[in-house]
Amino acid sequence: MxxxxxxxxxxxxxxxxxxxxxxxxxxxxxxxxxxxxxxxxxxxxxxxxGMLAPAAEVVYRQDPLFPLMLAAAGWHEEIFPAVAAHTGRTLGHRTEGTLVVAGDKADAAHLAELTDYQDAHGMSVERLTVREARRLEPALSPRIAGAVSLPGDTQVFPxxxxxxxxxxxxxxxxxxxxxxxxxxxxxxxxxxxxxxxxxxxxxxxxxxxxxxxxxxxxxxxxxxxxxLRPVYGDILRVKAPETGEIVTRVVRGFVEDRPVYVIPRVDGTIAIGATSREDDHPGPLVGGVHQLLRDAIRLVPALEECEFLEATCGARPGTxxxxxxxxxxxxxxxxxxxxxxxxxxxxxxxxxxxxxxxxxxxxxxxxxxxxxxxxxx
Ligand SMILES: Cc1cc2nc3c(=O)[nH]c(=O)nc-3n(C[C@H](O)[C@H](O)[C@H](O)COP(=O)(O)OP(=O)(O)OC[C@H]3O[C@@H](n4cnc5c(N)ncnc54)[C@H](O)[C@@H]3O)c2cc1C
Missing domain, CATH: 3.50.50.60 (FAD/NAD(P)-binding domain)
Structure with missing residues (x-):
């Protein structure tokens, strides 16, 4: 009972x-x-x-969500220390911020539009040259075509x-x-x-x-x-080489208009995500795994040196x-x-x-x- x-x-x-x-x-x-x-x-x-990304997620153009997302980001900052006071475990929260980069010129135009939109919504966003972005994250490909920094977008390892x-x-x-x-x-x-x-x-x-x-x-x-409906997302986990972290910030990007992200975790692993599909396949698809690896490596070539750990698929609860x-x-x-x-x-x-x-x-x-x-x- x-x-x-x-x-x-x-x-x-x-x-x-x-x-x-x-x-x-x-x-x-x-x-x-x-x-x-x-x-x-x-x-x-x-x-x-686990991206806590009220600015980067503006891309989805859902105006009623913005105030909720901004408020949530602030409330997490209050809840994290309260949780830490009741556990000896690591929370997996990282605050180095986020870079958003463009794979090619068309992606750079998309990124510039997005940045204007973020500016208009009062988000904290800083335009960077490719050189400046590579100074912050040397593992970024010299071929990227544009970059912005979103210092307020943090992450936690869920x-x-x-x-x-x-x-x-x-x-x-x-x-x-x-x-x-x-x-x-x-x-x-x-x-x-x-x-x-x-x-x-x-x-x-x-x-x-x-x-x-x-x-x-x-x-x-x-x-x-x-x-409610499931919106499936393939996501990968790899292990950074023994020589050290590849990136310290979350790197989000567009490659030929496809979104991709690379998230360095506190445990030395890296998440590479995520697809978005509404089919009947609750498991990770080879096409999704291939797309994520190809696009992520295009932005951060050193990911090729990582050990592959897993490919999984989760179902987002969509409305x-x-x-x-x-x-x-x-x-x-x-x-x-x-x-x-x-x-x-x-x-x-x-x-x-x-x-x-x-x-x-x-x-x-x-x-x-x-x-x-x-x-x-
Ligand atoms: C690939 C991927 C990447 C994502 N990335 C991000 C991100 O970067 N940032 C972000 O903010 N969000 C992200 N999301 C979305 C986020 O994961 C979900 O919105 C969030 O996890 C939903 O949390 P939840 O607790 O509502 O549901 P869930 O995490 O699905 O948990 C539901 C729980 O309810 C339990 N349950 C179900 N039915 C019953 C029942 N009948 N009785 C009792 N228990 C039950 C289940 O066992 C489960 O533990 C991502 C999702 C996916 C799939």
Whole structure:
């Protein structure tokens, strides 16, 4: 039988980045929290690049997202030290910033347009000559055609950070229950295998299980209003040579208009990502692996000297308008999912707003564009 707590408890369903940061934020504020997940951090979080990139991601031209992304970047800066105070584990956060580079002249024109757009949105962006960019990152190819620096775009290693969050949550008394939720109502949470948790006065439930939220019933009548879809991304991991790091900053780039990024991790590995496809192939595709290696090596030729470690594929939880689903949908249930390609960055936003909702406060940021029921029948 799953634990039915005696003190008012917040049940967070899902222990991906969104559920974990939410559980930490709540527990750190003094709430009793139980996290339910059969396999924590096994979803998109396991595969993610982990770029905390409110400026670079402007490329997707989703204006309602910008204030949420900017706020999230600031909130991470507050949450990181709070997590570090409750765990001895490394968080995997790096603050060297990001360079965005162009593979050829057409890519440079694209980059110049993007930079104007970032400027217009008040992002911190600095145009560099190729020589200046190569002074910062000598491993960049001399053939690149343009570069900008985004000093405010940082990164975290999601696998490492998830482990640190779990440890910090345990330190704060968060309970982890290995179960799969099948349905949720204001009265009870039903788990696979017949377990049930009866909800009592003061209890709340946060549906923070990424794509899994589309398969949880009980809380709606008719069709599930959450229109979540998987957007697959192939991503690679390689190991830097013993001679030392190849790059210290995140290097993002365009090669013949295809985006690619290279992320140096604190453990000496490097992520190379990521494709974006909406087909029926949940595993990494040879074509995607080939494209990523070819484009990344074109920008950073020394990647050829790295040991190849793995190719994986994750499913981003996409929504029809690429905006998250975040808000209260009943007296006891809050939905927090659909963070698509920004869920590592936006986890701090989801966590902060969820805490405000749990505490009965109006969110300090406008979340009207994120109404979880907006795509319902
Ligand atoms: C290749 C790739 C690169 C990415 N790069 C970035 C990046 O650089 N920056 C960025 O901000 N974002 C990035 N993302 C997006 C980001 O990974 C996701 O938006 C984010 O991980 C979503 O987090 P989540 O916690 O909502 O979902 P997930 O990480 O998918 O976690 C969901 C969790 O819920 C659990 N679960 C599911 N169903 C149930 C159930 N019924 N009961 C209990 N538990 C359940 C699962 O076991 C899982 O642990 C990337 C994604 C991919 C695939």
């Amino acid at each position: 799953a634990p039915t707590a005696t003190t008012p408890t917040v049940y967070v369903i899902g222990a991906g980045m969104v559920g974990l940061v939410t559980a930490f934020e709540l527990a750190n504020a003094g709430h009793a929290v139980t996290v339910i997940d059969p396999e924590p951090a096994s979803g998109a979080t396991h595969h993610a690049g 696998r490492m950070y998830a482990e640190a969050l779990i440890d910090a949550c345990r330190d704060l008394g968060v309970r982890f229950h290995a179960g799969t939720v099948e349905s949720v109502t204001d009265e009870a949470i039903a788990l696979r295998g017949g377990e049930a948790i009866d909800l009592v006065d003061g209890d709340q439930v946060v549906l923070a299980c990424g794509l899994g939220a589309a398969r949880i019933g009980g809380w709606f009548t008719g069709a599930n209003p959450l229109r 029809p308008d690429d905006l998250p689903y975040l808000g209260r949908i009943s007296p006891r249930i809050i939905v927090s999912t659909g963070y698509f390609r920004h869920g590592i960055l936006l986890s701090a936003f989801g966590a902060r707003v969820t805490r405000e909702l749990v505490e009965g406060r109006a969110p300090g940021i406008d979340i009207s564009a994120c109404d979880p029921l907006r795509h319902g029948a």
